[in-house]
Amino acid sequence: MPESPEVLRGAGVSPGVGHGPVRTIAGAVPEPPADDRHGGDAAAERDRALAALEAVAADLEARGARAAEAGNEDGRDVLNAQALMARDPGLADGVTAAVDGGTGAARAVFEAFGVYREMLAGAGGYLAARVTDLDDIRDRTVARLLGLPMPGVPDADEPFVLVARDLAPADTAVLDPARVVAFVTEEGGPTSHTAILARTMGVPAVVALQGATDLADGTPVLVDGSAGTVRIDPSEEEVAAARAASAARTAALEESTGPGATKDGHAVPLLANVGGPKDVEAALANGAEGVGLYRTEFLFLDRSTPPTEDEQVEAYRTVLEAFPKGRVVVRTLDAGADKPLAFLPPPGEEPNPALGERGLRMMRRHPDVLTAQLGALARAAAGLSTTLQVMAPMVTDAAEAAFFAAACRDAGIAHPGVMIEVPAAALRARDLASEVGFFSLGTNDLTQYACAADRQVGGLAALQDPWQPAILDLVAPAAAAGIPCGVCGEAAGDPALACVLVGLGVTSLSMSAPSLPLVRAALARHTLDECRRAAAAARAARTASDARDAARAHLPELEALGI
Numbered sequence: 126m127p128e129s130p131e132v133l134r135g136a137g138v139s140p141g142v143g144h145g146p147v148r149t150i151a152g153a154v155p156e157p158p159a160d161d162r163h164g165g166d167a168a169a170e171r172d173r174a175l176a177a178l179e180a181v182a183a184d185l186e187a188r189g190a191r192a193a194e195a196g197n198e199d200g201r202d203v204l205n206a207q208a209l210m211a212r213d214p215g216l217a218d219g220v221t222a223a224v225d226g227g228t229g230a231a232r233a234v235f236e237a238f239g240v241y242r243e244m245l246a247g248a249g250g251y252l253a254a255r256v257t258d259l260d261d262i263r264d265r266t267v268a269r270l271l272g273l274p275m276p277g278v279p280d281a282d283e284p285f286v287l288v289a290r291d292l293a294p295a296d297t298a299v300l301d302p303a304r305v306v307a308f309v310t311e312e313g314g315p316t317s318h319t320a321i322l323a324r325t326m327g328v329p330a331v332v333a334l335q336g337a338t339d340l341a342d343g344t345p346v347l348v349d350g351s352a353g354t355v356r357i358d359p360s361e362e363e364v365a366a367a368r369a370a371s372a373a374r375t376a377a378l379e380e381s382t383g384p385g386a387t388k389d390g391h392a393v394p395l396l397a398n399v400g401g402p403k404d405v406e407a408a409l410a411n412g413a414e415g416v417g418l419y420r421t422e423f424l425f426l427d428r429s430t431p432p433t434e435d436e437q438v439e440a441y442r443t444v445l446e447a448f449p450k451g452r453v454v455v456r457t458l459d460a461g462a463d464k465p466l467a468f469l470p471p472p473g474e475e476p477n478p479a480l481g482e483r484g485l486r487m488m489r490r491h492p493d494v495l496t497a498q499l500g501a502l503a504r505a506a507a508g509l510s511t512t513l514q515v516m517a518p519m520v521t522d523a524a525e526a527a528f529f530a531a532a533c534r535d536a537g538i539a540h541p542g543v544m545i546e547v548p549a550a551a552l553r554a555r556d557l558a559s560e561v562g563f564f565s566l567g568t569n570d571l572t573q574y575a576c577a578a579d580r581q582v583g584g585l586a587a588l589q590d591p592w593q594p595a596i597l598d599l600v601a602p603a604a605a606a607g608i609p610c611g612v613c614g615e616a617a618g619d620p621a622l623a624c625v626l627v628g629l630g631v632t633s634l635s636m637s638a639p640s641l642p643l644v645r646a647a648l649a650r651h652t653l654d655e656c657r658r659a660a661a662a663a664r665a666a667r668t669a670s671d672a673r674d675a676a677r678a679h680l681p682e683l684e685a686l687g688i
């Protein structure tokens with residue numbers, strides 16, 4: 126049936142249904158003209174400028190208090206630090222001097238911030254990373270003085286659908302999942318960090334939706350994060366039907382508990398992807414049997430110096446202790462490309478950072494950082510019953526796998542493994558399997574590299590699809606290489622694809638915690654044989670969408686789960 130023009134289609138990256146009015150993150154605030162002069166009353170103009178700064182500081186503090194009430198204490202700290210910047214006496218002096226010289230309030234604010242901006246940018250590292258925070262305060266103050274809409278996440282009393290070109294980490298620090306019923310972005314691919322964040326928060330999301338930011342504020346929309354659709358001005362019946370499907374799914378999910386297994390009892394441990402101790406609660410709440418991917422670089426994003434061994438031990442031990450009967454797979458730092466770390470910059474200009482020094486390549490250049498991390502991991506696991514497994518990202522061949530295994534052995538780590546996310550490693554998985562004890566397939570990067578489609582480019586979403594039969598062809602040799610082979614890329618969280626991966630021989634699945642129940646339910650309703658038939662049918666297809674359809678034909682129970 127052709128779809129009505131009221132339905133826009135993007136990439137569904139976080140399941141669920143959200144209904145509410147559109148609220149758009151306002152666009153850039155323009156620079157006030159350089160010749161902006163006030164009418165002559167300098168005292169009044171100065172008061173206006175300083176009052177605007179104070180109002181911005183107070184608003185940031187109020188948002189901080191709301192973030193803390195919603196349990197987001199990191200968000201509160203970021204916002205309080207911004208409020209302090211807005212109240213900096215040196216900044217007020219700069220504004221006063223410019224206004225006294227005849228400059229209009231908005232331009233005076235813009236120029237006073239400019240001085241600080243240069244100082245911070247010049248300082249490099251952590252301080253340079255604060256330039257964005259400073260720009261945000263400047264833009265808020267200028268918007269207030271010029272009567273323009275406030276940039277950043279809008280304030281609203283009723284639940285709303287947040288629409289943006291893309292979401293910056295600073296925008297998301299204050300998001301309250303009770304108020305934001307869905308995300309819709311014009312950019313961002315299925316493996317972008319906006320998509321990962323949406324899944325972590327359990328908020329339905331559609332990304333790479335062309336024309337998203339043309340939706341007028343207040344337009345009612347119905348977002349389906351599984352189908353990737355946004356229905357404009359839906360009827361009451363449509364909203365009710367979507368809600369009913371969503372409720373049926375929730376009911377089915379409530380029945381799905383316990384360890385992961387197919388209908389005929391083939392065990393498939395279901396694990397969580399975490400970025401640090403803060404994600405443990407959601408992992409446990411969703412029944413994770415352990416951690417399949419601990420992205421350690423997220424602990425150290427905002428620092429100009431490497432973390433000390435003691436700091437690391439604490440962060441690792443908290444996660445290890447949460448799974449005394451399970452396993453925790455920790456990934457060594459994956460610095461570079463989409464996860465730049467200030468204290469580990471690339472050695473020089475890299476025209477293609479995704480193809481540059483990242484992951485294990487970076488660690489080989491900084492062996493001291495790798496040794497310290499492995500040492501901290503060994504210390505963190507000492508005396509605990511949890512099984513610690515440690516894996517390296519961005520491994521290309523058997524020599525690199527051997528290097529990593531030796532470094533682990535030297536540190537006293539018993540279970541070294543590697544991620545399979547470079548096509549060369551997947552094709553020669555047997556060579557790598559003789560060096561390490563396990564594989565974990567990173568389907569996000571594997572898809573990026575196999576399809577030559579940068580995961581940060583929203584326009585290429587169709588090519589960043591792990592249903593591409595070529596990706597399944599790369600999974601197969603890794604799963605058949607004779608050592609345990611999990612999947613920790615986002616593909617593991619797609620219930621239909623999870624069944625296919627199990628059919629290809631994958632031995633565990635790790636995903637954002639909110640995806641666990643649906644994957645558990647999908648597996649529990651299909652036999653290993655059905656999964657194998659679905660996998661064979663998907664590999665025999667010629668396009669990603671044909672592969673999806675072909676697999677579904679062998680997974681009859683997906684529909685009952687609203688998938």
Ligand SMILES: C=C(OP(=O)(O)O)C(=O)O
Pocket residue numbers: 418420459546566567568569570571613614615
């Ligand atoms: C799990 C993966 O790692 P990341 O998304 O952190 O690069 C992957 O590439 O699939």
Ligand SMILES: [Mg+2]
Pocket residue numbers: 518546567569570
């Ligand atoms: Mg990766």
